[in-house]
Amino acid sequence: MPMLANPAEKYAGYVPCNLPDRQWPSRVTKKAPVWLSTDLRDGNQALVRPMTIEQKSLLFKNLVHCGFKELEVAFPSASDTEFEFTRKLVEENLIPDDVWIQVMAPARSEHIKKTFEAIKGAKHVIIQLYTNTSSLYHEVILQCSKADILRMTVDHTHVVRSLADEYSALYGTTFRLCYGIEGFSQSDLDFVIDVSTQLKNAWESHGPSEYPVIFNLPSTVECAPANHFADQVEYFCRNMPNRDQIIVGVHAHNDRGTAVSATELALLAGADRVDGCLFGNGERTGNVDIVTLGLNLYSQGISPNLDFSDLKELIDVARQCTDIPIHPRQPYAGELVFTAFSGAHQDGIRKGFRAMAERHARLEGTGQPKLWTMPYLPVDPTDFGLSYQAVRVNGQSGKGGIAHLVEKSLHLDLPRDIQIAFYKTVQDICDAEAKELTADEIASIFRRTYHFHQDNSADVSSDTALLRAFNITDTDVCEGILSINGECRTISADVDDLRSAIISVINEATGFSLEVQKQEFQVLSTGMIATYICIRDGVRGDSPQGWWGVGSARDATESMVRSVVSAVNCTFDDHKRLDGLSK
Numbered sequence: 001m002p003m004l005a006n007p008a009e010k011y012a013g014y015v016p017c018n019l020p021d022r023q024w025p026s027r028v029t030k031k032a033p034v035w036l037s038t039d040l041r042d043g044n045q046a047l048v049r050p051m052t053i054e055q056k057s058l059l060f061k062n063l064v065h066c067g068f069k070e071l072e073v074a075f076p077s078a079s080d081t082e083f084e085f086t087r088k089l090v091e092e093n094l095i096p097d098d099v100w101i102q103v104m105a106p107a108r109s110e111h112i113k114k115t116f117e118a119i120k121g122a123k124h125v126i127i128q129l130y131t132n133t134s135s136l137y138h139e140v141i142l143q144c145s146k147a148d149i150l151r152m153t154v155d156h157t158h159v160v161r162s163l164a165d166e167y168s169a170l171y172g173t174t175f176r177l178c179y180g181i182e183g184f185s186q187s188d189l190d191f192v193i194d195v196s197t198q199l200k201n202a203w204e205s206h207g208p209s210e211y212p213v214i215f216n217l218p219s220t221v222e223c224a225p226a227n228h229f230a231d232q233v234e235y236f237c238r239n240m241p242n243r244d245q246i247i248v249g250v251h252a253h254n255d256r257g258t259a260v261s262a263t264e265l266a267l268l269a270g271a272d273r274v275d276g277c278l279f280g281n282g283e284r285t286g287n288v289d290i291v292t293l294g295l296n297l298y299s300q301g302i303s304p305n306l307d308f309s310d311l312k313e314l315i316d317v318a319r320q321c322t323d324i325p326i327h328p329r330q331p332y333a334g335e336l337v338f339t340a341f342s343g344a345h346q347d348g349i350r351k352g353f354r355a356m357a358e359r360h361a362r363l364e365g366t367g368q369p370k371l372w373t374m375p376y377l378p379v380d381p382t383d384f385g386l387s388y389q390a391v392r393v394n395g396q397s398g399k400g401g402i403a404h405l406v407e408k409s410l411h412l413d414l415p416r417d418i419q420i421a422f423y424k425t426v427q428d429i430c431d432a433e434a435k436e437l438t439a440d441e442i443a444s445i446f447r448r449t450y451h452f453h454q455d456n457s458a459d460v461s462s463d464t465a466l467l468r469a470f471n472i473t474d475t476d477v478c479e480g481i482l483s484i485n486g487e488c489r490t491i492s493a494d495v496d497d498l499r500s501a502i503i504s505v506i507n508e509a510t511g512f513s514l515e516v517q518k519q520e521f522q523v524l525s526t527g528m529i530a531t532y533i534c535i536r537d538g539v540r541g542d543s544p545q546g547w548w549g550v551g552s553a554r555d556a557t558e559s560m561v562r563s564v565v566s567a568v569n570c571t572f573d574d575h576k577r578l579d580g581l582s583k
Contacts, residue, residue, distance in 0.1 A: 014224035017189070017231035024230050024269040032297055032304045034273040035290060036249065037063050038072040039318075040085075041104055042287060043277040045075065047322055053085045055321040060089065062317045063278075064096060067306045070126065072102040072275070076118030077111040086118040095122065102126035102178060107156040116163045119173070126176045127160055128216065129153075133192050134183030150195050153179075157202040165206060177203055178214040178249070185219040189235050197241055214273065215240070218251035219262060226258045230265035237270035249273030252288040254280060259288040264296065278318050279326055279333060292331045299379045311384040338381045346401020348375035353404075399423035402442060409443035410452075411524045415532050418548045425449050450550045451569040453562070478557065482565075484509045495557055502564050503535070513538040514571065517546045519563075521556060529556045531563035537571065547571045 004010055039059060044051050051059065056073075063071055073089060074082040086103060089095050101122060105115040107129055119125045131153045138144050144152075157177070164175035179199050181192055200213050217236060219229055233250060237243055250266040250273070252259040263274055280289035291311070294304035308314065315326050315333055328336040340346045352374040360370040372380050381387065399419040406412050406422070414422065426445060430437060437445075446452060478498045482489045482505060489509060493501035503514050518534040529552070536546035549567025553559040 014228055017228060017235055019231045019235055022231055022234055022269075024234050024265060027268040029264070029267050029297070029300075030302065032294070032302060032306075033267055033271065034070065034247070034249075035068055035294075035304075035306060036070040036072055036102060036273060036275045037068045037277065037290065038251070038275050038287065039063065039277045039281065041072040041075055041102075042251075042275075042283065043281040043322070045078075046281060046283045046286075047324075049323065050081070051321055053081060053088060056085050057088065057094070058317060059321045060094070062314060064099060066308065066314065069098060070100045070102060070273075072104065072128070074118070075104045077105060077114035083114070083118050090119065090122045095124075097123060100124040100126050100176070102128055104128045104130065104180070105160075107131045107152050109156065109159055112156060112159050112163065116167055120167065121171050122173055124174050124176075126178050126214070127164065128178040128180050129156060129160055130180030130182050130216075131195075132182040132220075133188075133195055134186040134220075135188065136186060137183050146191055150198060153195055154198050154202045157199050158206075161203050161206045174210070176211040176214065177209075178216055180216040180218065180251070182218060183220050184217045185229060185232060186221065186223065189232060189239075193236060193239050196236075200242075200246065212246050214247040214249055216249040216251055216273075216275065217266075217271070218275070219253050219255075219259075222253045222255035222259065222262065225256070226262035226265050229262040230269040233266045233271055234269035243270075247272050249275060251275035253282065254285040254287065254289075257285065259286070260292050260296070263288045263293055278314065279324075279330060281318075281322055281324060289331070291333060295332045295379065295384075298383075308384050311386060313385070332379070332384065338377065338386060340376060340401060344400075345376045346404060347399070349377060350400045350404035350407070351375070352377070402426050405439045405442045406446055409439050410446065411526050411528070412530055412550065412552070413522060413524075415520055417518070417534065418532055418550070421548055422446065422449065449570070450548065451566050452550050452552070478561075480561070482506070498557065499560060499564060502561065506568055512571070514568065519560070521559070524552070528552045528554060529559045531556070531559040533560070533563040533567050535564075535567045535571065547574065 040051075040056055040063075044056065060071065060073065074086045076083045076086050086101075089101065095101055101119070101124070103115050103119055103125065105111045105127065112127075112129070115127065131149055132138060132142075133149060135146075138146070138149050142148075157179075160177060164173075164177075167173050168175060179196065181187070181196065184192060196215055203209065203213055215236075217233060222229075229250075229252070233248070237248055240246065240248075248271050250263055250271045252262045252266070259276075259280070263271075263276070267274070274288065274290070274293065276288035276290040276293065277286070278289075278291055280286040280292070290306070291308060291314075294306045295308065297304045311333055319325060326333050326335075328334045331337065340349055356372070356374060359373075363370050374380075399422075402423055403414045403419045406414055426437065426442065429445065478491070478493055478495055480491045482491060482502070484506065487509065489505050491498075491501050491505055499516065499519075503516065506512065507514055514535045515538050516533060516535055518532075520532045522530040522532070524530055531551045533549050533551075534546040535549070547567050547570040549563045549565070549570060551559045551562025551564070551566055553562055
């Protein structure tokens with residue numbers, strides 16, 4: 001069946017919330033919310049193969065390590081595995097004293113009692129009671145009225161509070177109530193407020209409670225834009241009596257792909273607490289991604305109060321427990337996130353690193369913060385235990401990215417002209433082989449192209465020429481031997497004349513008319529000195545741009561000699577069929 005020309009014949013748009021004086025658009029988030037990980041409950045029930053007790057235990061341990069203080073661990077009345085896992089946590093004393101476990105129960109007496117049996121002996125427990133307040137749900141599925149929903153909610157709140165008081169007296173457990181308003185985003189908000197108010201009154205009618213009731217507002221099905229969800233949350237917060245005596249949480253689903261933005265706007269609208277899963281696991285298109293949401297805060301200078309310092313390990317654990325891979329473009333966690341293939345991006349990253357290093361050097365000792373400001377990289381991946389692999393090269397890459405990889409691998413800051421020359425060499429290889437090149441392959445191509453060597457020996461080897469026994473005497477006289485096409489030539493010259501002497505000997509031996517066009521020196525971070533030199537053949541003129549050579553050594557003169565030999569070898573490569581020169 002094809003898509004409809006007029007989808008309004010089948011689908012109704014959302015009805016905007018009547019909130020003309022909404023406040024959330026002008027607010028700014030300044031602190032992290034209270035986090036609840038629901039990986040072990042909501043995330044688990046969404047898996048093709050639900051986690052075993054061993055997998056749930058491993059994930060629980062890692063969630064605690066990340067710093068979660070509230071974890072929804074199970075739906076104990078749903079299955080034996082859920083019940084047994086909850087008992088394992090309690091009986092083996094696996095729950096830290098500062099961590100609250102949350103367990104879920106529908107508003108049905110037998111489920112509530114089973115849930116309490118599962119948490120017997122735990123120190124800190126949040127009981128999440130839930131009912132669905134949407135008219136679609138109670139009219140179609142439950143076939144009951146709003147009055148029935150209200151009565152059922154209040155009655156079972158009394159059941160929960162009575163059991164909480166009993167278990168508190170018997171086992172010393174501290175209880176909190178979380179009311180999950182399933183279908184909140186599709187409900188009549190005034191009815192939601194009425195049910196919530198009466199539930200709070202029922203809970204408090206048994207006596208004072210040390211902790212406020214948590215009201216969990218989910219977009220059980222995300223069916224409107226993120227701004228509409230924020231309006232709904234603000235409406236609830238502004239109209240719920242005694243707002244300062246409750247905690248408002250949100251539980252966004254991702255049906256429209258906007259769970260993260262909906263949650264961020266809901267925090268502006270007044271929410272205090274966020275339910276979600278690592279990397280967005282959950283029913284249908286998933287729950288809100290807590291890693292993305294937390295690191296969004298982090299990127300704005302706000303501590304999420306969660307530790308994602310070893311994100312790769314967390315990815316591995318999550319994948320091991322859920323059997324769900326991380327998309328390579330997943331925010332922050334994807335393997336391609338901190339990578340650039342585009343030439344413009346690559347060049348921006350390379351220049352950004354340099355500019356930031358210079359800026360930070362100027363700030364040294366001033367007491368001013370050394371802020372991270374980088375093109376295309378909003379955060380420093382090393383904060384999360386990841387490496388840049390910042391530039392990878394394929395047919396779409398640019399000279400800046402290739403130069404960046406050479407700089408990282410070989411510590412050479414290539415001048416622009418040699419960047420252009422080497423870029424063409426790499427692009428020809430990428431196009432011919434139709435593949436991505438790694439940093440090691442780029443470095444290998446560079447060494448081969450420019451006959452480049454970084455050892456500290458006095459010999460510079462190549463396929464065509466060989467400089468041996470190069471010495472600078474106490475009288476500043478340089479002596480050395482060139483092997484040209486298998487024939488040795490001796491060189492002896494003052495330091496200032498050495499380059500000309502080498503070129504002269506080569507011209508005499510080959511019949512070339514080589515001359516130097518450009519030469520640049522550079523002190524490397526390794527303490528070595530690099531020389532970049534460009535020569536051209538004045539007779540043949542085969543390459544009007546000339547041939548570049550690169551040399552590196554501890555001594556500036558030796559570095560220069562190496563660069564000349566490198567450039568000449570590149571010339572030989574282009575003329576290998578001329579004058580009997582062998583490759």
